[in-house]
Every structure is written in C-alpha cells, then in structure tokens.
Amino acid sequence: MTVEALIERVEYWQGILGLTHWTIKVELVEECDAGPHNSAAVRPSVYYTTADLQVTESAMEKDEYERDAIIVHELIHILFRDLTEASHVPLKFLNRDVAELYSDRLDFETEGVVDVLARSIAALSTQAW
Numbered sequence: 001m002t003v004e005a006l007i008e009r010v011e012y013w014q015g016i017l018g019l020t021h022w023t024i025k026v027e028l029v030e031e032c033d034a035g036p037h038n039s040a041a042v043r044p045s046v047y048y049t050t051a052d053l054q055v056t057e058s059a060m061e062k063d064e065y066e067r068d069a070i071i072v073h074e075l076i077h078i079l080f081r082d083l084t085e086a087s088h089v090p091l092k093f094l095n096r097d098v099a100e101l102y103s104d105r106l107d108f109e110t111e112g113v114v115d116v117l118a119r120s121i122a123a124l125s126t127q128a129w
C-alpha cells in the first residue's frame with residue numbers, strides 16, 4: 001500500500017460523504033497518535049475545514065472492506081466535528097468528576113455509532129481499490 005493509493009481512496013470516500021471541501025493531510029504511519037492499538041487517528045481543525053489523518057501501515061494490509069471501514073470511520077469523525085464540539089459544551093459547566101464521566105460516556109457512545117455507520121457505508125462500496 002502506497003500513500004498515493006491511500007490518498008486516492010480517502011478522496012473517493014470524501015466525495016461520497018460530502019467532504020470534498022475539506023483539505024485532509026494523509027499520512028501512512030507505523031503507529032498513529034491514538035496509540036499502538038489503533039488503526040488510524042484523525043484531528044480535524046476546530047475552525048477550518050482542514051484535518052490531519054494518520055493511518056497505520058498494518059491497517060492498510062487488511063482486506064478492502066476493513067481498509068474502507070477504517071477510512072470511513074475517520075471521515076465520519078470529521079463529518080461529526082461540529083456535533084462533537086457542541087456535545088462537549090456542557091463539560092465546562094460540570095465539576096471535574098462529572099465532566100470526566102460525561103466525556104467518557106459521550107466518547108464511548110460516539111465511537112459505537114461511528115463504527116456502525118462506517119461499517120455499513122463501507123459495505124455499500126461498489127468501487128474496488
């Protein structure tokens with residue numbers, strides 16, 4: 001897997017997900033910033049339509065469906081950026097312990113929804129790599 005092939009696939013999914021106005025810096029890495037057990041990580045800018053996407057080399061050795069599910073998962077996080085930001089607003093009004101509980105629950109539930117959506121959308125792909 002080359003970074004060029006990965007970029008091409010990210011652009012393919014950007015088109016389907018309505019994210020073509022985003023500038024996404026794509027990196028193929030040995031280990032991503034989300035930690036050694038994660039396949040990918042994305043960091044969307046808070047104010048601009050730019051994002052940094054890291055995908056691990058080992059994740060891109062998986063089959064087409066798994067690779068697509070990983071890419072779509074990260075792109076959905078970009079799609080959810082404003083929703084995620086809005087859902088974190090109450091955190092500044094909560095005490096530290098409650099804020100931590102709320103934040104952990106929010107992150108857990110978000111990951112669940114993002115993962116189901118990503119896998120469903122990836123399964124609909126009609127274009128091979």
Ligand SMILES: [Zn+2]
Nearest residue numbers: 073077111114
């Ligand atoms: Zn995620």
